[in-house]
Amino acid sequence: MKYEVYKDIGVTDDFSLFEFFSKGKNGAILKRVTFTRTEDGRIYNLAFGDVDETDDLDDYVVTDNGDRNKVLATVAFIVEAYTRRFPDRWIIFRGSTQERLRLYRMAVGLHLEELSVLYEIWALGDAGIVEFCKNMKINAFLIRRKKS
Amino acid sequence: MKRVTKYKSELTGTEVTFTVSEKLNKLKGKVLAPKKLAEANELLRKLKTPLPK
Numbered sequence A: 001m002k003y004e005v006y007k008d009i010g011v012t013d014d015f016s017l018f019e020f021f022s023k024g025k026n027g028a029i030l031k032r033v034t035f036t037r038t039e040d041g042r043i044y045n046l047a048f049g050d051v052d053e054t055d056d057l058d059d060y061v062v063t064d065n066g067d068r069n070k071v072l073a074t075v076a077f078i079v080e081a082y083t084r085r086f087p088d089r090w091i092i093f094r095g096s097t098q099e100r101l102r103l104y105r106m107a108v109g110l111h112l113e114e115l116s117v118l119y120e121i122w123a124l125g126d127a128g129i130v131e132f133c134k135n136m137k138i139n140a141f142l143i144r145r146k147k148s
Numbered sequence B: 001m002k003r004v005t006k007y008k009s010e011l012t013g014t015e016v017t018f019t020v021s022e023k024l025n026k027l028k029g030k031v032l033a034p035k036k037l038a039e040a041n042e043l044l045r046k047l048k049t050p051l052p053k
Helices: A068-085 A098-110 A112-118 B034-045
Strands: A008-011 A017-024 A027-037 A043-051 A090-093 A119-125 A128-131 A140-145 B004-008 B015-020
Touching: A017 A068, A027 A068, A043 B034, A068 A090, A068 A140, A068 B004, A068 B015, A090 B034, A098 A112, A098 A140, A112 A119
Parallel strands: A008 B015, A043 A090
Antiparallel strands: A008 A017, A017 A027, A027 A043, A090 A140, A119 A128, A119 A140, B004 B015
16 A cells, blocks of 8 residues: 655644645645544544635535545545554544445455554444445444554 | 654555644634534444444
């Protein structure tokens, strides 16, 4: 797995928020990644999207900036850094639309072997929590750092 | 003074610079994607199986 990533990332001191610029055919677009504690205090929700004009996170917008893989690789890098700092936290994520969930499923499936070196990768499906395998129908991902 | 940390990926070896942003620090604690968080909580509430050990 060797994709380009955006190498300058802004962060809060508690690692709950990250920002970087996507630079592509539509110009520089500010992206934001957040980790928010869910009602189950062991699990943090990953949200990701563009920063809109009111400084809110818009995770439905289609940016089409021509750098999708670089943006996804940057988000994956942020997850790696976050889970290095908080190895006991579970991360839940899914797409804001079915198309995005399918994209994430494909991306994780494509790199499952490498990602499994670092993470436990589970799927939330209708049957509950099961180990993720390629092409599985899921509602969300649930991941955590493997214990070293 | 800027607070900068360099991270090297364990998966790819790529190095990235993280800079603490005072602008972002002001947003700490604010739920920035409330709908997505609500959906995650809803999914987790419906779970019939416990988290893996």
